[in-house]
Amino acid sequence: MESEAIPPNADHDENFGFPADDAADAPSGEEVGDESSYTDDGPEASIAEVSPADDEPLTLYSDMNLNRPLMDAIRQAGYTHATPVQAAVIPVAMRGQDVIGQAQTGTGKTAAFLLPFMNRWRPHKLKGPIAVVMCPTRELAMQVAGEGIKLAPSKLFRTVPVYGGAGMGKQLDLLGRGCDLVVGTPGRMLDHLRRGTLNLDHVKYVVLDEADRMLDIGFRPDIERILRRCPESRQTLLMSATVPEPIKKLVSRYMRDPIHMNMTPKVVTVDKIRQAFITVDDERKFELLLKVIEREQPRQCLIFVERKRWADNLHKKMSRSLASVAAIHGDLPQKQREKIMGDFRSGKLKFMIATDVASRGIDVSGISHVINYDLPMDIENYVHRIGRTGRIGRDGVAIAFVTPEQGGHLTDIEMTINKLIDEDRIDGFEAHVTRKVRERPAQGAEPEAPPPVRKAVFGKSVKKYSSRL
Numbered sequence: 031m032e033s034e035a036i037p038p039n040a041d042h043d044e045n046f047g048f049p050a051d052d053a054a055d056a057p058s059g060e061e062v063g064d065e066s067s068y069t070d071d072g073p074e075a076s077i078a079e080v081s082p083a084d085d086e087p088l089t090l091y092s093d094m095n096l097n098r099p100l101m102d103a104i105r106q107a108g109y110t111h112a113t114p115v116q117a118a119v120i121p122v123a124m125r126g127q128d129v130i131g132q133a134q135t136g137t138g139k140t141a142a143f144l145l146p147f148m149n150r151w152r153p154h155k156l157k158g159p160i161a162v163v164m165c166p167t168r169e170l171a172m173q174v175a176g177e178g179i180k181l182a183p184s185k186l187f188r189t190v191p192v193y194g195g196a197g198m199g200k201q202l203d204l205l206g207r208g209c210d211l212v213v214g215t216p217g218r219m220l221d222h223l224r225r226g227t228l229n230l231d232h233v234k235y236v237v238l239d240e241a242d243r244m245l246d247i248g249f250r251p252d253i254e255r256i257l258r259r260c261p262e263s264r265q266t267l268l269m270s271a272t273v274p275e276p277i278k279k280l281v282s283r284y285m286r287d288p289i290h291m292n293m294t295p296k297v298v299t300v301d302k303i304r305q306a307f308i309t310v311d312d313e314r315k316f317e318l319l320l321k322v323i324e325r326e327q328p329r330q331c332l333i334f335v336e337r338k339r340w341a342d343n344l345h346k347k348m349s350r351s352l353a354s355v356a357a358i359h360g361d362l363p364q365k366q367r368e369k370i371m372g373d374f375r376s377g378k379l380k381f382m383i384a385t386d387v388a389s390r391g392i393d394v395s396g397i398s399h400v401i402n403y404d405l406p407m408d409i410e411n412y413v414h415r416i417g418r419t420g421r422i423g424r425d426g427v428a429i430a431f432v433t434p435e436q437g438g439h440l441t442d443i444e445m446t447i448n449k450l451i452d453e454d455r456i457d458g459f460e461a462h463v464t465r466k467v468r469e470r471p472a473q474g475a476e477p478e479a480p481p482p483v484r485k486a487v488f489g490k491s492v493k494k495y496s497s498r499l
């Protein structure tokens with residue numbers, strides 16, 4: 031056996047510093063709770079939400095009280111400072127608390143959830159795993175496992191990736207030899223659970239990575255089955271770029287007094303992007319889209335819709351009059367999505383229709399235009415969407431189609447980005463129904479009183495035929 035540098039203050043308890051688990055030896059049983067009861071909403075637990083200040087100084091890893099072997103690995107990886115989500119999540123998770131880490135893609139969420147577990151890890155004789163991470167795709171599972179191997183605090187720390195589309199042999203072998211961290215897709219993890227080749231009885235730390243995406247591709251029942259097989263006294267972390275309602279339900283069901291670290295920037299800098307909206311009646315959106323494309327002549331254009339089905343419908347319609355169009359959404363097989371993404375990245379595709387979750391990770395510098403064919407229900411997604419253009423110092427254009435009923439929603443978006451979105455027009459597309467917009471308080475000031483009769487929402491005088499109001 032290799033000798034390892036163990037931190038001098040290592041408390042060698044069987045629980046790795048996690049709360050004692052009385053039920054650890056009893057199988058936690060699949061029959062706990064009924065899957066269908068998920069829809070039977072109980073009262074939702076309130077979640078403490080913390081939004082760290084924007085101007086917080088960067089935290090040095092050397093100031094984070096991590097043990098020496100782990101610090102060595104972090105240094106080896108080339109990390110000197112914690113990213114904001116790491117600085118927010120790590121100390122809380124190190125205390126053993128459940129955490130929801132909400133931050134955009136590319137902000138370092140992987141190390142944020144791996145390091146607290148790794149810091150507590152000690153050599154042991156259990157077969158494991160002690161920690162499991164669920165990921166939406168094989169690629170992400172491989173990436174996270176790679177980070178697990180890179181940051182491992184010891185040569186004895188064993189990370190095993192478990193995903194579909196790969197042979198069982200190697201995974202069986204690795205699981206059989208024992209492991210500390212299993213990183214996998216829920217489907218394949220369940221496979222192993224059914225075969226009895228994966229045992230979750232000693233799990234103390236569970237992570238749902240890219241939770242919004244996992245739910246979007248229909249992994250909810252699998253995730254729940256796995257969570258029910260883990261001991262109740264575990265610590266649970268959930269990472270996600272957005273926290274929509276279905277995630278909150280999952281949280282209230284499977285997490286214990288979680289702290290919600292929301293790192294979504296309050297004021298988003300999207301200055302390079304020219305933003306505009308056009309009011310249009312719902313049934314004329316497609317006609318408007320063709321006009322906008324004709325006028326704008328985009329280099330590459332990303333078009334957002336709210337539903338997978340709508341993406342397919344729009345794709346059919348667009349393909350009749352335009353070349354190089356594709357649609358991408360969570361129901362497409364992974365292979366096909368990758369092919370479409372590859373073609374879009376290489377410029378072979380000019381138009382891509384996407385749903386929010388499927389578009390995650392799109393980083394294509396050629397996108398000149400983002401069209402919000404449907405306004406996002408979840409306001410945070412507006413920022414994610416338009417951020418796909420204006421990359422690498424280039425200018426970008428973001429145009430939103432707004433139906434008359436969506437005036438208030440547009441105002442909410444404007445408040446979030448702290449910026450007025452200009453109205454754009456294409457002749458013949460003023461919506462016929464006037465829309466009602468809530469009065470918006472002036473920024474940083476008391477609302478003006480009394481409001482003028484036809485005062486515009488933002489204190490701007492309304493053009494005579496504006497459809498803003």
Ligand code: ADP
Pocket residue numbers: 108109110111112113116133134135136137138139140141
């Ligand atoms: P997310 O899961 O939020 O999309 P990742 O965890 O995949 O982000 O990290 C994105 C990239 O940033 C990775 O290449 C990772 O190695 C790198 N990274 C993460 N944390 C740090 C850090 N503290 N310093 C430098 N690079 C980091």
Ligand code: MG
Pocket residue numbers: 136139140239240
């Ligand atoms: Mg990630």
